[in-house]
Amino acid sequence: MRDALNLVFDLDGTLIHSAPQIHDAANKVFLAKGLPGFPYETVRGFIGNGVGVLVRRLLAHQGLPPEGPLHAELVAGFISIYEEAFDLTTLYPGVTDALVALSAAGHRLAICTNKPQGPTHAVLRHFGLDRFFPIVIGGDSLPQRKPDPAPLRAALSGLQPAPALFIGDSEVDAQTAQAAGVPLALFTQGYRTAAPESLGAKLVFDDFAALPRLIGHLAARFRVQDAPIA
Template sequence: MAGTVVFDLDGTLADTSGDLIAAANACFEGRGLGPLLDPVGDALIAFHGGRAMLRAGYARIGADTLLPPGAEDDDYARLLDHYGQRIAVHTRLYPGTEDALDKLAAAGHILAVCTNKPEGLAEILLRELGIRDRFAALIGADTLPVRKPDPRPYAAAVRSAGGEVTRSFLVGDTETDRKTAAAAGVKVALVAFGPEGEGLARLAPEAMLAHFDDLPDLAEDWLGR
């Protein structure tokens, strides 16, 4: 049985923070509040989701500025619409991504994506980045009734790709990915090249990846050939 390598998307395969922040700022600007989030300084917030970005921005407006009831829900819908239309303007794959994927496939490993990005947006983004065909399965935030860190989306990604959970591991960039792997009973490699960098070592993952060049050897060690 071939081994399966499952990837998170945002902050793991690609730096999507610029386009996510732009979508949130478009919502704030639509309310006359200006661009409340900084594309560089607030990059880490972007990887916690659309609502997290909106709340971070709202927290920065003056106390005399009142938002109407339901503002967050309305802005979240606008954020998704804006993001879907401009999903790959600033987004770039992390260095070595494609080469690592090619080497994993050449070694006989199955590849899959398990993300908390809505499935439709994840499909669009992976196609825009030119790597959708590398993955045998994609499970998004709304594919199942539950999302990470619940282990069921991870298990669904592995099995939909034709693999076995016991011969798989996760590559991610957040505490959510660490918790997902623990709940699924698999190892996790967290990337050290995302916004939080080496700080993720505090989560005690089985491995930290300094660069995607290190992933093929790690997969051979954990899954064999």
């Protein structure tokens, strides 16, 4: 299809609202070690760079060494709790309908997230989204994680050559897109803290119901010579 794009999606804060689940898992593992829990906003503010970085930031927030055996134990405990926990996670409104429409329009879809592969595949299956994403790059798929461009490039390498767009919600996603030379579509209801206009997005949206139309307009304007090719 002439105007089909390669669309790579972030996961947490973009397709799923998982901060309450992450907050719950973090508190459980810290409390199990006899350490204090955290307010929701503290944990939410540390999301975006993967589980290892999240736990390091939480340890440092409590004045504890951010590396070492305790860090490793907390990461392992977090993943074991989080991998099959979905009761506090929700899809953002309109996500499934948008993915159906984008797939029907011929766009090719992939996931690039800093969430580990196990929890990523589990949550995609839980919400019935796995059918849309033949390519899934998680935070432990490669030695590098976002904002390094390698995971995004790996996701795109599994798709057919076409102009590409990265759909994300955060500063990490903006940095990843810029490093990979791929335009960013910014979902404004996620976990960023910076002003949307500061992130250099090609497209900004706050409602998934509008995304297929916006991408359709963008695809019609894209040309091979002025869009990144993967």
